[in-house]
Amino acid sequence: MPLMQLDGVTVQFGGLTAVNELSFAVAEKTIHGLIGPNGAGKSTVFNCLSRFYQPAVGKIDFAGRDLLALRSDQVMNLGIARTFQNVELFRGMTALENVLVGQHSLGGSGFFGDLFATSKVKQAESARRQAAMEALEFLGLADTANSLVGSLPYGKQKLIEFARALVSKPKLLLLDEPAAGLNPQETSHLGDLIVELKDKLGITILLVEHDMSLVMRICDTITVMEFGRKIAEGDAKTIQNNPAVIKAYLGEGEASA
């Protein structure tokens, strides 16, 4: 059984159908790419999964639950985390503090516990800090823990966003253009880290990305969208040789796809 299944999902903005009867399944512990030319509807799909948008029609099942019946915060508690196209961190806070923010959804000790800082609270706080440090260490960022995020290079900031998403212990991680703004070396390192998230932590990844060499290198399965519809699906080799995919990208001038 897949971890997540979209079934006939349709999203409209006024007269525009941004996602059109889209169905696809994401298998557990895989890296699943969602690609397509600009405006194909990829971000709209992510925004449905994070529950920012409500589809007009369709169903989304996540680990046996009806995702569309849940609020955005409930989705996070169910085990879905995401990163954003543009880095969305608190620049005036340290890397560690930013990662700690990602644990907020895991629940705390409650109002009185926080107020009186009981030993239980202190223990929970120390466990949270340890988990945040472990997430930073996993991504090779331990040395940045006490640095202000705004002072760090963009590539590191992107990875701190990853750490923040990881610390909520997601089953599914939605990565929205993680390679945007990174140089080829940083992109290659990022690709290795994404594979490690799958292999070592067992996290399922849904990846929206324009860097085709990264997508083709790390994805187990790729779903291709154009004008809101699915036009192809399969492994990298199948997708690279699919005439409809080649046409969709060539039509946009992205012959590299």
Ligand SMILES: Nc1ncnc2c1ncn2[C@@H]1O[C@H](COP(=O)(O)OP(=O)(O)OP(=O)(O)O)[C@@H](O)[C@H]1O
């Ligand atoms: N909030 C919105 N209101 C109106 N139209 C929207 C909204 N969000 C997206 N759209 C439109 O829906 C279509 C799909 O957009 P979307 O951002 O999902 O595409 P995308 O595949 O993520 O594109 P890109 O690769 O450029 O990020 C586009 O025509 C876009 O203009």
